[in-house]
Amino acid sequence: MIDEQHNPWQTLSKKEVYDNKWIHVEEHEVIIPSGKPGIYGMVHFKNKAIGIIPVDDQGYTWLVGQYRYPLKEYSWEIPMGGGPIEQDVLLSAQRELKEETGLTAEKWTKIMRIHTSNSVTDEEGFVFLAEALSQGETEFEETEQLAIKKLPLREAVQWVEQGKITDGISIAGLLLAARLRGI
Incomplete structure (x- = not known):
């Protein structure tokens, strides 16, 4: 049986590879779970990922579309953005919804905490359901x-x-918002 609390990785050293106002990239020298030496690259995001699903009384939501530079393609998404690590995630969600859609909401429900890509980053994300909307x-x-x-x-x-x-x-x-709303 695997002990979920045991960390089978050993960090020998780490060095900064890159840093800007959004991300910090490190390379770690490690001992991997098999006991052999290895390296591990890690991206630390300097913000939390914040997503909002606004839903009005008629069951409508809002998506935002934009060209995503890293993907080199257009993307339709829920309203989202980054929130400072030290800031309450609800305040970040309220700001992002207003910025991207012009909407404000009287009712907020945090429906999800998510790790965006736990194999290469420690980024933590949160998704809110926003209701009782005003444009x-x-x-x-x-x-x-x-x-x-x-x-x-x-x-x-x-x-x-x-x-x-x-x-x-x-x-x-x-998908979670739809399930919670019985869709």
Whole structure:
């Protein structure tokens, strides 16, 4: 039987490979679980990943579309962004929803904590369901050129099933939100 609390990895040394205001990359010299020497690259994100699924009284949600530079393709996603590590994730979610959709919400429910790619990063993400919505003006960041689409939550789930949405946080969040709402 495996002891879930036992760490079979041993870190011998680590060195910084790259650093900017969003990420920090390290290379670790390690002893791997088999007892042999190895290396491990790790990306530390300087923000938490924050995703929001706004749903109105009629069951509609909002997606945002944008060109994703690393993928070299357009991506439809739930409203999302980064929240400072030290900041309450709810405050970050409220800011991101307003920035990207212009929406504010009276009711917030944290529905998910997720690790985005636990084989190479320690990034932690959170997804919120936002309800009792009011429409206002967007406040895009200078790096954002977003399209906004309002559609039934059921249709957003169909986009996941059809492969039109490929972002992991969006997929997980939409599927859980639909399940929680009985869709």
